[in-house]
Structure formats: structure tokens, C-alpha cells
Amino acid sequence: MFTPVKIVRFWLPALIFLIGAVMLVVSPDIVGLEGAALMLGGGLGVVVSNRIHQMGLKGEKDRDDEMGARQFMERYGVWPDEASEEVLDRAERAGDIEPRTPPAEEVQPPRVDPHNRPPRSSSRPDGRTRSPERRTGPRPGRRVPRR
Structure with missing residues (x-):
């Protein structure tokens, strides 16, 4: 949990962010605001520099992979x-991969x-489903328009 890399990252x-927040709470005037901004900026600088370092390490790994592919x-x-199974087997036996x-x-x-699908269960006490059955013809109480 407390490895040197995790401590720095x-x-x-x-x-640093916590110290900046404490400075703002302890001294809510302009001096505390300036100190908090300074500490928050410093913490952000550490985060950005760690990110740049991680990107550099990733680029180094990519270069190593490219060099291995060129040697192959x-x-x-x-x-x-693009190698066939036969070539990959030879390289594996030789210890190249x-x-x-x-x-x-x-x-x-x-x-x-x-x-x-299983039949739907009804939540009504009388056992009817929620949707009415299809009826043929006009509904009761409605007039059918003539053409």
C-alpha cells in the first residue's frame, strides 16, 4: 500500500492538496486564499509531472516492443x-519469443x-391480464363512420 511509487504518485x-485546504479554512482572508492557491498549484504540478513521467515510461516500453519486432x-x-504458425513455433523453440x-x-x-416464454402472471385479483383482448367489430357505444 505504501510503496515509494504510490507515495509519490x-x-x-x-x-499537498489537503494542506492547501487547511490553509484556506484556518485563514479565510486573502493570505489564506493565496496560500491555498499556492499549495493547490503545487499539488497539481506534482500530478502533471507524474503523468508526464508515466507517459515517458509507456513510450519506452513501446520502443522496446518495436526493437524486439525488428529483431524478429x-x-x-x-x-x-504476420508470421505463420510454423515460424512462430521455430521462434518459440529457439527462445526468441x-x-x-x-x-x-x-x-x-x-x-x-x-x-x-412462460405465460405472464396477472396482478389482478380476477385473473385478467392488463391488456384487453382484441375485439372484432366496433366497440360498444361507438358509432361506425359511414363511407
């Missing part, structure tokens, strides 16, 4: 993502027939 900015291309004459794991079989749930 999360706890240090949180502590030089050795086998094909890019790793990490052992591949076979893809896990996807288990699909059984299909449910949408037309095979």
Missing part, C-alpha cells in the same frame, strides 16, 4: 504479427428461444 499530491524480422524475414498459450475455448451460454 498519490499520497504526496493528496497531502531480421532473423525470420517476416514481422511477428515467449511461449504462447493456446486460446481458451469460449463457452457460450445455451441459446434461449425468444418465442418460448
Whole structure:
């Protein structure tokens, strides 16, 4: 929980923000406002610099992956993502790539027939459903317009 990376990335900015909020509460005048703004700006600076550092580390990992792909291309004459199973097996036996794991079989749930539904239960005491049954012909009490 308290590794050096987590302390610098999360706890240090949180502590700086907290100090800024305390300064504003303790001294609500202009001096407290300036101190709070200064501390909040400092905490934001730590957050931004941590983010830039993380982006740099991600770029370094991408460069390492690209270098590994280029070495694979030089050795086998094909890019790793375009290689056949035979070439990948050779590279795996030679130790040029990490052992591949076979893809896990996807288990699909059984299909449910949408037309095979259980009958709806009625919440009315007399057992009738909420929607009236279809009637043929005019409804009682309504006149049928003549054409």
C-alpha cells in the first residue's frame, strides 16, 4: 500500500492538496486564499509531472516492443504479427519469443428461444391480464363512420 511509487504518485499530491485546504479554512482572508492557491498549484504540478513521467515510461516500453519486432524480422524475414504458425513455433523453440498459450475455448451460454416464454402472471385479483383482448367489430357505444 505504501510503496515509494504510490507515495509519490498519490499520497504526496493528496497531502499537498489537503494542506492547501487547511490553509484556506484556518485563514479565510486573502493570505489564506493565496496560500491555498499556492499549495493547490503545487499539488497539481506534482500530478502533471507524474503523468508526464508515466507517459515517458509507456513510450519506452513501446520502443522496446518495436526493437524486439525488428529483431524478429531480421532473423525470420517476416514481422511477428504476420508470421505463420510454423515460424512462430521455430521462434518459440529457439527462445526468441515467449511461449504462447493456446486460446481458451469460449463457452457460450445455451441459446434461449425468444418465442418460448412462460405465460405472464396477472396482478389482478380476477385473473385478467392488463391488456384487453382484441375485439372484432366496433366497440360498444361507438358509432361506425359511414363511407
